[in-house]
Amino acid sequence: MILRADWVLPVARDPIEQGEVVIQNGVIVDVRRRSGMRGGADVLDFGEAVILPGLVNVHTHLELTVLRGVVEDLPFFEWIRRLVELKGVLSESEWRDSALWGALEAAASGVTTIADTTDTGAAVYAMLQTGLRGRAYQEVFAVQPDQSAQKTLRELEDKLLWLHRATQGTLVEIGVAPHTLYTVRADVMTALREYTREKGYPVCIHAAESRDEIALLHEGKGKFANMYSERGITWHTPGKHPIDILHEQGWLDANTLLVHAVQTDSHHAELFAATEVAVAHCPQSNAKLYNGVAPLSLWLQQGVRVGLGTDSVVSNNTLDMFAEMRSAVMLQRAVFGMDSCMTARKAVELATLGGARALGMAERIGTLEPGKQADLCVVSLNGAHSFPVYDPYAALVFSARASDVVMTMVAGKVVYRQGEYPLLREPVHHLRERLRLTVRRIRETLSHDGTE
Ligand SMILES: [Zn+2]
Secondary structure (H helix, E strand, C coil): CEEEEEEECCCCCCCEEEEEEEEECCEEEEEEECCCCCCCCCEEECCCEEEEECEEEEEECHHHHHHCCCCCCCCHHHHHHHHHHHHCCCCHHHHHHHHHHHHHHHHHCCEEEEEEEECCCHHHHHHHHHCCEEEEEEEECECCCCCCHHHHHHHHHHHHHHHHHHHCCCCEEEEEEECCCCCECHHHHHHHHHHHHHHCCCEEEEECCCHHHHHHHHHCCHHHHHHHHHCCCCCCCCCCCHHHHHHHCCCCCCCEEEEECCCCCHHHHHHHHHHCCEEEECHHHHHHCCCCCCCHHHHHHHCCEEEECCCCCCCCCCCCHHHHHHHHHHHHHHHHHHHCCCCHHHHHHHHHHHHHHHCCCCCCCCCCCCCCECCEEEEECCCCCCCCCCCHHHHHHHHCCHHHEEEEEECCEEEEECCECCCCCCCHHHHHHHHHHHHHHHHHHHHHCCCC
């Protein structure tokens, strides 16, 4: 199979004008200037478009998709408390439908690999149904006094066993996500560290996201501290910054992905580089929840492994990686001025190769190069908002949007093409109808609570 377009962006090297990508058995065998070969059944010519590596979204919560836009304009603490309340409303099948809708949105937006943190495991189902590559980190919460380390590990092992069965021989891998330092007690964190290291699980942790988190861990003050004392939860204040605590607990290594890290400084950037820990940068979520702008430019100067993530649609509100790339550039330039090292090219690198590196998958994906998996997307450049194109990187980051994606391919299989999902086992409108019922129920719950 040969895919052709006006532009091919291998990311590993300079853009190719009038390029083509040759694919055999799901693997890229050549990336080159358009050959003289005439079009045949195996040649797809996209014309005024760009072919680039599939986008890697390093942080999502697909199962929360049905809650898009349900909690707005609240500061972080109030936002997360409302979200936890709403999570009690959904059934298992509703979580699956919700996650599947998110996976479809991702596939239609050019995303080929997702790193998802999942409480219910629904993300695994969603990725398999859609044909996406990914990693599902099983979330762990343990702040209640009755949630001992032993009990937590036992419950985790049960869930992991189920996830391994569901994903055997697929493109989906399993990891573990201790949620945060303020939702998993220190003794449980220690037990989880031993367990994940022994079993070799990749790890994902939300860290240094909000000022409230810092206030709790550093000073034992603030909204989280007040809530814990109201609920009778014993809280020991470590008196340190969350990143320093994670370092002491031994989490900072190449197998760990830290999410957000907004409230960090140059000392932390050096620590990230030295320990090879990866960071998921979620600029839009960080801004929308009033958490600030993460020091991405410092990380890049230090050579930290960074990928881009949208976070859940409850805090974003879409899985549009083009918007995320644009925000990553804009916010760094707005805050750091000429000291920012963000360009359109850098943003595309972060959303492809950067994400692949952050997940330890760069040998297989992240660039268009012979020998790598045929994970790619095709973005139309013929919209009024894109024409004319002098620089394909600028076109992708400053003009394009997710709806310009015309095809998404994972391991040589088309997972999305012009509104269709070839691997999906049911019509999309069936799923939408079921979700409408869920939405109606959520709205009823909200109106009973008097919040709508
Ligand atoms: Zn998150």
